[in-house]
Amino acid sequence: MKAIVFDVFGTIVDWRSSLINQFRALEQELGIELPGEALTDQWRQHYAPSMDRVRKGEIPWTGLEDLHRESLVKLLKQHGITLDEATIDRVNHFWHQLDPWPDVQRGLQQLKERYIIATLTNGNLSLMVDVARYAKLPWDMVFCAELFQHYKPDPEVYLGACRLLRLPPEEVMLCAAHNYDLGAARALGMKTAFIPRRTEYGPQQRKDLEAEQAWDAVAEDLVALSERLIE
Amino acid sequence: MKAIVFDVFGTIVDWRSSLINQFRALEQELGIELPGEALTDQWRQHYAPSMDRVRKGEIPWTGLEDLHRESLVKLLKQHGITLDEATIDRVNHFWHQLDPWPDVQRGLQQLKERYIIATLTNGNLSLMVDVARYAKLPWDMVFCAELFQHYKPDPEVYLGACRLLRLPPEEVMLCAAHNYDLGAARALGMKTAFIPRRTEYGPQQRKDLEAEQAWDAVAEDLVALSERLIE
Numbered sequence: 001m002k003a004i005v006f007d008v009f010g011t012i013v014d015w016r017s018s019l020i021n022q023f024r025a026l027e028q029e030l031g032i033e034l035p036g037e038a039l040t041d042q043w044r045q046h047y048a049p050s051m052d053r054v055r056k057g058e059i060p061w062t063g064l065e066d067l068h069r070e071s072l073v074k075l076l077k078q079h080g081i082t083l084d085e086a087t088i089d090r091v092n093h094f095w096h097q098l099d100p101w102p103d104v105q106r107g108l109q110q111l112k113e114r115y116i117i118a119t120l121t122n123g124n125l126s127l128m129v130d131v132a133r134y135a136k137l138p139w140d141m142v143f144c145a146e147l148f149q150h151y152k153p154d155p156e157v158y159l160g161a162c163r164l165l166r167l168p169p170e171e172v173m174l175c176a177a178h179n180y181d182l183g184a185a186r187a188l189g190m191k192t193a194f195i196p197r198r199t200e201y202g203p204q205q206r207k208d209l210e211a212e213q214a215w216d217a218v219a220e221d222l223v224a225l226s227e228r229l230i231e
Numbered sequence: 232m233k234a235i236v237f238d239v240f241g242t243i244v245d246w247r248s249s250l251i252n253q254f255r256a257l258e259q260e261l262g263i264e265l266p267g268e269a270l271t272d273q274w275r276q277h278y279a280p281s282m283d284r285v286r287k288g289e290i291p292w293t294g295l296e297d298l299h300r301e302s303l304v305k306l307l308k309q310h311g312i313t314l315d316e317a318t319i320d321r322v323n324h325f326w327h328q329l330d331p332w333p334d335v336q337r338g339l340q341q342l343k344e345r346y347i348i349a350t351l352t353n354g355n356l357s358l359m360v361d362v363a364r365y366a367k368l369p370w371d372m373v374f375c376a377e378l379f380q381h382y383k384p385d386p387e388v389y390l391g392a393c394r395l396l397r398l399p400p401e402e403v404m405l406c407a408a409h410n411y412d413l414g415a416a417r418a419l420g421m422k423t424a425f426i427p428r429r430t431e432y433g434p435q436q437r438k439d440l441e442a443e444q445a446w447d448a449v450a451e452d453l454v455a456l457s458e459r460l461i462e
Contacts, residue, residue, distance in 0.1 A: 126397040129371050166357040
C-alpha cells in the first residue's frame with residue numbers, strides 16, 4: 001500500500017456544524033432570521049440528487065460549486081427568504097470554510113510520513129484547495145471529481161486517481177466515513193478504511209454508524225487509523 | 232492576484248546537481264564508470280524535443296516519465312553502457328528525488344500565507360508528488376501537463392490551471408526561471424515573475440541569465456519575491 005485517498009465531506013470535515021455556525025454568524029451580522037439548521041440539512045439533501053443529474057447525463061458536466069448554488073437558490077425560494085446575489089454567493093462560499101474533525105490534522109500528518117495522502121472528493125478543485133488551506137490539511141495532491149468529469153461513485157474517479165498516481169488499485173486505499181463509497185472502491189480492487197463519523201448528519205444520524213462490510217481497516221478516527229497502519 | 236503557479240524543473244529544484252549526485256552514488260555502489268555529468272546534460276537535451284513530438288501530434292499523449300525513459304535508453308546505447316531493466320528504472324527514478332534551491336522552502340512558506348501556491352509543470356503527476364514529498368514543498372495543488380494532456384508552452388496547460396482555480400488569468404501569476412515560459416503565460420493574460428537560476432544548466436549556462444522582458448516581478452530568488460509581493 002503506497003497511497004491513501006480520502007473522502008472529504010464528512011470524513012475529513014464537519015460540514016454540518018461549520019455551515020450552521022456560518023449561518024448563525026450571518027444571521028447576527030445581517031440582523032435577519034435564517035433557519036440555519038434546516039437550510040443546512042435540506043441543502044445537503046440536494047447533494048446526491050444534484051450530482052445524479054450529471055451522472056445520468058441529464059445535464060452536462062457541472063462543478064459542485066454550481067450545483068450547490070442552484071440548490072441554494074431553490075431552497076431560499078421555498079423558505080421565502082430573499083437575499084441579494086452577493087449574499088447568495090457568500091452563503092455558497094460557506095463550503096470553502098469547513099472545520100476538520102479534531103483528529104484530522106494529527107492523523108494526516110502521521111499518515112503522510114509513510115503514505116502519499118490525497119483527497120478523492122466530489123468537491124470542485126478550487127473549493128477543495130480553499131478547504132485545505134482553511135483547515136490546514138497537508139495533502140500531497142487534491143484529486144477531485146472535476147479532474148475526471150465524473151462524480152463518485154462513478155469508477156472513473158477512483159481509477160483516475162490510481163492512474164495518475166501510477167499505482168495499481170490494490171496499492172491505493174480509500175478512507176471514508178461512508179460505506180457506499182468504500183463499496184465502490186473495493187469493487188475496483190482498492191483497499192478500504194472506514195472511520196465512523198456518527199454525528200456528521202447531526203444527533204439523529206441513522207446511517208454509516210458502523211462498518212457494513214469487513215473493510216481492510218476500521219478505526220475510530222484518523223489517529224487510530226495511523227496507529228493501526230503504521231506500527 | 233490570488234494564486235502563484237510555479238515551473239518546477241530549474242525554477243524550484245536543481246535537477247542537474249541532483250542527477251549528477253545520484254549518478255555518482257550509483258557509480259560507486261555498482262562499481263562501474265558512468266559519465267554522470269555528460270549523461271545528465273544529454274538527457275536534458277532530449278527533454279524539449281521529446282515533448283515536441285507529443286505537442287506536434289507525432290505520437291499520442293505520453294507522460295514525461297515515459298519520455299525520460301525512452302531518451303535514457305537511447306543515450307545509454309550511444310554511450311555503450313549496458314544496465315539491466317531494473318537499474319534503468321532506478322536511474323529514471325532519479326527525477327523523483329530532486330533537491331530544491333536553498334531559498335525555496337522558506338520562500339514558498341511565506342508566499343503560501345498570502346497566495347494559493349501550485350506547480351505548473353511538464354512533469355507527470357506521480358513524479359511531481361514524489362518531488363514535493365522529497366523536497367518538502369508545501370503546494371496547495373499539483374497542476375501538471377498530464378492533467379491537460381498538453382505540454383507547456385501549449386496554452387491548454389496555463390488556461391487549464393486558471394479554469395480549475397476558477398480565476399481569470401490576470402489573477403494568476405506564473406513564476407519561472409525561463410523567459411519562454413513567462414512569454415507564453417503573458418500572452419494568455421497571466422501575471423509573470425522571473426527568478427534567475429544562473430547555474431541550472433551548469434557553470435557554462437548562457438540563456439535565461441536575465442529577464443528578457445519587463446515581467447511583472449523580477450527577483451533574485453523566492454524569498455526576495457515574497458518580500459516584493461508581500462509588504
